[in-house]
Amino acid sequence: xxxxxxxxxxxxxxxxxxxxxxxxxxxxxxxxxxxxxxxxxxxxxxxxxxxxxxxxxxxxxxxxxxxxxxxxxxxxxxxxxxxxxxxxxxxxxxxxxxxxxxxxxxxxxxxxxxxxxxxxxxxxxxxxxxxxxxxxxxxxxxxxxxxxxxxxxxxxxxxxxxxxxxxxxxxxxxxxxxxxxxxxxxxxxxxxxxxxxxxxxxxxxxxxxxxxxxxxxxxxxxxxxxxxxxxxxxxxxxxxxxxxxxxxxxxxxxxxxxxxxxxxxxxxxxxxxxxxxxxxxxxxxxxxxxxxxxxxxxxxxxxxxxxxxxxxxxxxxxxxxxxxxxxxxxxxxxxxxxxxxxxxxxxxxxxxxxxxxxxxxxxxxxxxxxxxxxxxxxxxxxxxxxxxxxxxxxxxxxxxxxxxxxxxxxxxxxxxxxxxxxxxxxxxxxxxxxxxxxxxxxxxxxxxxxxxxxxxxxxxxxxxxxxxxxxxxxxxxxxxxxxxxxxxxxxxxxxxxxxxxxxxxxxxxxxxxxxxxxxxxxxxxxxxxxxxxxxxxxxxxxx
Ligand code: FAD
Ligand code: NA7
Numbered sequence: 001x002x003x004x005x006x007x008x009x010x011x012x013x014x015x016x017x018x019x020x021x022x023x024x025x026x027x028x029x030x031x032x033x034x035x036x037x038x039x040x041x042x043x044x045x046x047x048x049x050x051x052x053x054x055x056x057x058x059x060x061x062x063x064x065x066x067x068x069x070x071x072x073x074x075x076x077x078x079x080x081x082x083x084x085x086x087x088x089x090x091x092x093x094x095x096x097x098x099x100x101x102x103x104x105x106x107x108x109x110x111x112x113x114x115x116x117x118x119x120x121x122x123x124x125x126x127x128x129x130x131x132x133x134x135x136x137x138x139x140x141x142x143x144x145x146x147x148x149x150x151x152x153x154x155x156x157x158x159x160x161x162x163x164x165x166x167x168x169x170x171x172x173x174x175x176x177x178x179x180x181x182x183x184x185x186x187x188x189x190x191x192x193x194x195x196x197x198x199x200x201x202x203x204x205x206x207x208x209x210x211x212x213x214x215x216x217x218x219x220x221x222x223x224x225x226x227x228x229x230x231x232x233x234x235x236x237x238x239x240x241x242x243x244x245x246x247x248x249x250x251x252x253x254x255x256x257x258x259x260x261x262x263x264x265x266x267x268x269x270x271x272x273x274x275x276x277x278x279x280x281x282x283x284x285x286x287x288x289x290x291x292x293x294x295x296x297x298x299x300x301x302x303x304x305x306x307x308x309x310x311x312x313x314x315x316x317x318x319x320x321x322x323x324x325x326x327x328x329x330x331x332x333x334x335x336x337x338x339x340x341x342x343x344x345x346x347x348x349x350x351x352x353x354x355x356x357x358x359x360x361x362x363x364x365x366x367x368x369x370x371x372x373x374x375x376x377x378x379x380x381x382x383x384x385x386x387x388x389x390x391x392x393x394x395x396x397x398x399x400x401x402x403x404x405x406x407x408x409x410x411x412x413x414x415x416x417x418x419x420x421x422x423x424x425x426x427x428x429x430x431x432x433x434x435x436x437x438x439x440x441x442x443x444x445x446x447x448x449x450x451x452x453x454x455x456x457x458x459x460x461x462x463x464x465x466x467x468x469x470x471x472x473x474x475x476x477x478x479x480x481x482x483x484x485x486x487x488x489x490x491x492x493x494x495x496x497x498x499x500x501x502x503x504x505x506x507x508x509x510x511x512x513x514x515x516x517x518x519x520x521x522x523x524x525x526x527x528x529x530x531x532x533x534x535x536x537x538x539x540x541x542x543x
Contacts, residue, residue, distance in 0.1 A: 005134040006130075006134045006136060007133075007134045007135055007136055008136070009128075009136045009137065009138055010135070010136065010137050010138070011037075011137075011138050011139075012037045012038060012039055012137055012138070012139040013030070013036035013037045013038055013139060013140055013141065014030050014036055014037075014038040014039075014139050014140065014141040014142070014143060014455070015038070015039055015040075015041065015115075015118075015127065015129050015137055015139040015141070015142055015143070016030070016038060016039070016040040016041070016143045016144075016145060017040075017041055017042075017115050017118075017142075017143070017144045017145060017146055017395075018040070018041075018042055018049060018144065018145035018146045018147060018150075018391075019040050019041075019042035019044065019047040019048070019049060019052075019100075019109050019111070019145075020042075020047075020048060020049015020050055020051070020052075020096075020145055020147055020150075021049060021050075021070075021096070021145075021440065021441045021444050021445075022049070022145025022147070022430035022431055022444045022447075022448070023040045023042065023049070023109075023145035023430075024040075024047060024096060024099055024100055024105060025070060025072070025444060025445050025448040026040075026143050026145060026430060026448045026451065026452070027040050027105050027108055027109065028072075028099075028103045028105060029448050029449065029451075029452035030452065030455070031103075031104075031105065031108055032103055032104075033452060034452060034455065034456055036455075038108055038139075039108050039109070039110060039137070040105075040108060040109040040110065041110050041113045041114075041115050041129075041131060041135075042109065042110075042111055042112075042113065043112065043113060043114040043115075044111060044112070045111055045112050045175075046093075046097075046111060047096055047097060047100050047106075047109060047111070048092070048093045048096045048097065049096075049145070049147055049150065050147060050149065050150065051089055051092040051093040051096060052093060053150070053152075053171050053172060053173065054089060054170060054171055054173060054193070055089055055090075055173040055174075055175065056168075056170040056173045056193070056196070056197055056380070056382075057178075057180070057196075057197060057200040057201055057204065058196035058197050058198075058199055058200025058201070058338070059088065059089035059170075059173075059193075059196060060084075060086050060087060060088045060089060060092075060196065061086055061087050061092060062086055062192065062221060062281070062282055062283075062335070062336050063086075063252060063253075063283075063439040063440075064085055064086065064252070064253045064281075065082035065083075065084060065085065065086065065087040065091075065226065066082060066226070066230070066231060066234055066253065067242075067245055067251070067252060067253045067439060067441075067442060068087065068092070068439065068441055069082070069095065069441055070099065070441060070442075070445050071238055071239070071241075071242040071442060071445060072445060072449075074235055074238045076099065076102065077231070077234070077235045077238055078231075078232070078235045080095055080098065081226075081228050081231065082226055082231065083225060083226060084223055084224070084225055084226060085221075085222070085223050085224050085225075085226060085280075086221055086223045110131075110133075110135070112133075113131045113132065113133045113135065114131060114132040114133075115129060115130070115131050115395055116130055116131060116132055116395065116396060117129065117130040117395065117396040117398075118130075118142055118395060118396070118397050118398070119396075119397075119398040120398065120399050120400060120424065120425060120426070120427070121138070122400060122401075124138065125140070125425070125426070125464040125465050125536075125538075126138045126139060126140050126426075127139050127140070127141070127142040127426065127427070129142065140426055141426050141427075141428070141455055142426060142427045142428075143427070143428045143429075143430065143451060144392070144427070144428070144429045144430065144432060145430045145431070145444075146391035146392060146395075146429070146432075147391060147431075148385075148387055148388045148431060148432075148433065148509075149384075149385045149387055149495075150171075150385065150390065150391050151385055151386040151387075151390025151391045151394065152169050152171040152172050152385060152386075153383050153384050153385050153386050153387075153390075153500065153501060154169050154172075154381055154383065155381075155383055157359055157361060157362050157367075158360070158361040158362065159361035159362040159363060160362045162362065162363070162364050163362040163363065163364065163365075163366070163379070164364050164365065165365075165366070165376055165377045165378055165379060166178070166377070166378045166379070167378075167379050167381070168378065168379070168380045168381065169380075169381040169383070170193045170194075170197060170380060170381065170382045171193075171384075171385065178378070180201055180204040180205045180378065181204060181205075181206070182205075182206040183205055183206055183207075183377040183378050184205070184206055184207045184209075184366075184375060184376045184377045184378070185201060185205040185206075185207070185208050185209070185376065185377065185378045185379075185380065186208075186209045186211060186366070186367055186374065186376040186378070186379045186380065187201070187208065187209070187210050187211065187379075187380045187382055188211040188354075188359075188379065188380070188381050188382060188383055189211070189213075189381065189382035189383040189384065190210055190212050190213075190214075190215075190216055190382070191216070191332075191335075191382065191384050192333065192335050193382040193384065194210070194382035195216065195218055195335055195337050195340045196337070196338075197380060197382050198210055198340060198343055198344070198349070199337055199338050199339055199340045199343045200338075202343035202344075202346050202348070202349050203343075205348065206348065207348050207349075207350070208343075208346075208348060208349045208350070209349075209350045209351075209352055209374055209376070210344075210349070210350070210351045210352065211352050211354045211359065211367070211369075212323065212324070212351055212352065212353060212354060212355075213354050213355045214326075214328070214355065215323065215324050215325055215326040215327065216324075216326060216332070216335055217304060217307045217308075217326050217330045217332075217334070217335065218282070218307075218335040218336060218337045218340050218341070219276070219277060219280070219281070219282055219285045219307060219310075219334070219335070219336050219337075220277065220280050220336060220337065220338075220339075221280050221281065221282075221336040221337055221338050222278070222279060222280025222281070223280070223338055242442055245442060246442055246443070246446060246515055246516070246519065247515070247516040247519075248514070248515065248516065249287060249438075249514030249515065249516065250283050250287050250437070250438050250439060250514070250515070251436075251438035251439040251440075251442050251443050251515045252281075252283045252284065252287070252288075252438075252439050254281070254283075254284045254287075254288040255288065256287060256288070256291060256514075257287060257288055257289055257290050257291040258291060259290055259291065260290055260291055260292040260296065260299055261289070261290035261292060261293060261296070261298075261299035261302050261303065262292075262296065262298055262299055262302075264290075269290075269302055269306075270306070272289050272290070273285075273289060273302075273303065273306040276288060276289045277306075277310060280336060281336050282333075282334035282335045282336035283334055283439070285303070285307075285334060285336070286303070286330070286334040287334075289303070290303070293330065294331060294487050294488055294489060295486060295487055295488065297329070297488065300329055300330055300331065300488055301329075303330050304326065304329065304330040307326075307330065308325060308326065311324060311325060311326075311341055312325070314341040314342060314345065315341050315344055315345055316345055317345065320344055320345070320350075320351055323351040323353055324341065324344055324351060328492060329488055329491060329492065331487075331488035331489050331491060331492045332489075332492055332494050332496075333494075333496070352369060352371070352374065354369060357369045357370035357371040358370055362379075366379075367379065384495055384500055385495060386501050386504070387495035387496070387498075387500070387509075388413060388433045388495070388496075388498070388509045389409060389413050389433060389498075389509075392405055392409070392413070392429075392432075393405070393406050393409070397424070397427075399421070399423040399424035399425070399427070400423045400424070400425065400467075401423070403423045403424075405421065405424070408421055408422075408423065408424075409421075410505070411505060411507065412498070412505055412506075412507025412508065412509065413432070413433035413434055413507060413509055414434070414473050414474070414476075414477050415429060415432055415433065415434065415435075415468065415473060415476075416468035416469075416472045416473045416476050416525075416532050416533070417435065417468075417476060417518075417521060417522050417525065417532075418431070418432045418433055418434050418435020418436065418476075418511060419432060419435070419447065419450075419451070419468075419522075420466075420467070420468035420473075420533065421468065421473065422467070422468045422469060422470040422472070422473040423467070423470075424467070424468075425465035425466065425467035425536075426458075426465050426466060426467070428451045428454070430444055430447050430448060430451070431443065431444050431447065433509040433510065434476070434477060434480040434508055434509050434510055434511055435447075435510065435511055435518075436510070436511055436515050436518045437496075437510040437511070437512055438515045443515055443518075446515075446519065447522075450522055450526065453526065454466060454526070454530065457530075458535070461535070461537075462537055462538045463535045463536065463537060463538065464536050464537060464538040464539070465534075465535070465536045466530060466533050466534075466535050466536075467533060467534050467536070468532060468533055468534075469532060469533065469534055471532075472531075472532030472533070475532075476511075476521075476532075477508070479511070479513070480508050480510065480511045480512070481508045483511065483512045483513045484508045484510065484512050487512055489512065490508070496509060496510060497509070
């Protein structure tokens with residue numbers, strides 16, 4: 001950047017990176033609760049984070065709307081009427097826009113601005129932050145809300161530049177509508193996103209081809225409209241309801257299962273699985289039926305056998321059935337869908353096995369796999385994200401002694417409580433790694449409250465810097481590794497371990513001990529004068 005485009009340094013109390021669920025909530029706390037001077041920067045052209053970027057057909061939350069939201073204001077909860085069990089992207093985006101306007105936050109959100117650099121200045125105990133628009137800010141606190149599923153993963157294929165059709169990525173979707181009617185559409189990837197795209201486009205596209213590498217386990221979502229009276233009941237006891245939700249392992253709207261799958265008879269297992277299949281929801285199926293599906297291989301096999309049996313009942317064509325039948329264990333983020341397997345059944349839908357017959361190249365007219373060429377008008381990459389650390393390593397973060405975050409995290413992310421990396425004082429990462437693995441908004445909101453209290457305490461106590469110790473950081477990482485080792489999640493190659501990105505280091509990125517336990521750790525830290533952090537008092541002003 002040319003020197004003359006740099007703006008004069010502005011002094012703020014806090015800078016927040018990202019205007020999604022995390023950044024918006026944090027700004028509300030800083031601006032309206034603490035009365036501090038704060039600014040949010042986001043590279044996006046609008047607020048909303050995930051829900052600004054992911055506008056693809058079928059995009060929606062697979063968490064129930066009544067817990068996929070904030071709980072800090074009962075009147076907000078009463079006034080916003082979710083219409084469906086699983087809200088669509090436009091509805092979530094509208095909700096976040098509403099929150100921003102309702103709490104007068106827009107004046108402190110700067111959009112279309114990429115944060116490029118954030119260096120801790122040891123002389124001032126402040127962060128020096130720079131953007132691609134020439135902004136220069138000095139702020140005591142730096143808070144990230146960068147999202148763990150935000151940096152799009154777009155693999156490149158030979159010949160893409162000669163393809164004459166349209167290429168789209170689900171996480172970089174255009175703001176103008178795309179017309180799929182009568183078109184030959186190819187979808188690469190069948191994670192949570194690809195499954196949503198396929199389910200939605202099967203009734204729009206002329207012909208739809210799924211380029212599938214690994215078959216998935218998906219259970220029905222059973223979406224339905226919501227009775228406003230139901231939301232009113234929750235609003236009547238909002239704190240109590242959300243406290244109960246947060247004390248569950250995954251912060252969803254169901255209770256944690258109490259029994260292991262092998263503790264009951266085969267008939268009882270069948271009954272429990274069938275009930276969950278009928279009531280819908282992916283997390284519900286994995287965590288609300290039995291408490292050891294993600295832990296015990298035998299229990300896991302009973303759940304996967306049940307889902308496979310259901311897939312076989314729905315998918316009629318034997319060739320397609322074999323292609324979409326999962327072969328590995330049931331240990332990815334659990335999916336749910338709106339008639340995905342019914343969509344696969346349709347005559348205008350094909351599945352291509354690109355594990356067996358990989359994509360060789362794009363051609364002028366489509367995609368050539370080892371089996372031959374498939375002509376396409378539109379190709380959609382539903383290939384996910386450089387998850388968890390993707391946005392962190394794209395920013396030049398520098399802590400004490402010139403330590404780069406990229407180097408600090410070269411063997412995987414490390415940060416006490418997922419909030420604070422050692423050597424990066426006065427920096428907090430909302431839903432940062434290694435942190436909780438949950439339905440996110442209520443967890444994010446709880447962390448915002450925790451961070452806001454830490455900032456209030458630091459300011460009230462004349463503390464210049466609050467910094468996680470290397471010992472606390474290591475002990476936390478050890479605990480995350482210990483717990484993940486007891487689960488089956490580390491046994492699968494997927495974004496949680498970094499295995500979806502070629503060359504990325506495999507790491508433990510989450511605390512899989514459940515949010516209830518997570519809160520106990522974070523509360524104990526705070527109640528013991530921020531045990532695990534080093535607090536440094538501000539130097540006395542010169543006489
Ligand atoms: P994000 O919403 O990801 O926001 C991060 C922001 O940081 C982005 O706007 C980005 O532009 C900005 N940013 C990044 N780098 C920079 C930079 N250098 N400078 C400036 N700005 C920057 N979670 C659930 O719990 N339940 C669900 O059902 C669910 N469904 C999902 C469906 C999809 C399609 C996707 C992609 C994710 C889903 N998630 C779901 C996860 C979702 O990301 C979170 O629920 C939540 O929206 C995260 O909010 P956030 O504020 O932490 O991050
Ligand atoms: P996911 O779950 O990472 O899924 C990505 C999909 O793309 C998955 O099917 C991958 O196959 C496939 N993929 C990735 N790279 C390639 C290449 N190079 N070639 C072919 N296929 C590829 O991302 P989603 O967006 O669906 O979901 C991520 C989270 O966001 C989800 O949990 C929700 O919370 C929202 P693979 O399975 O690796 O064989």
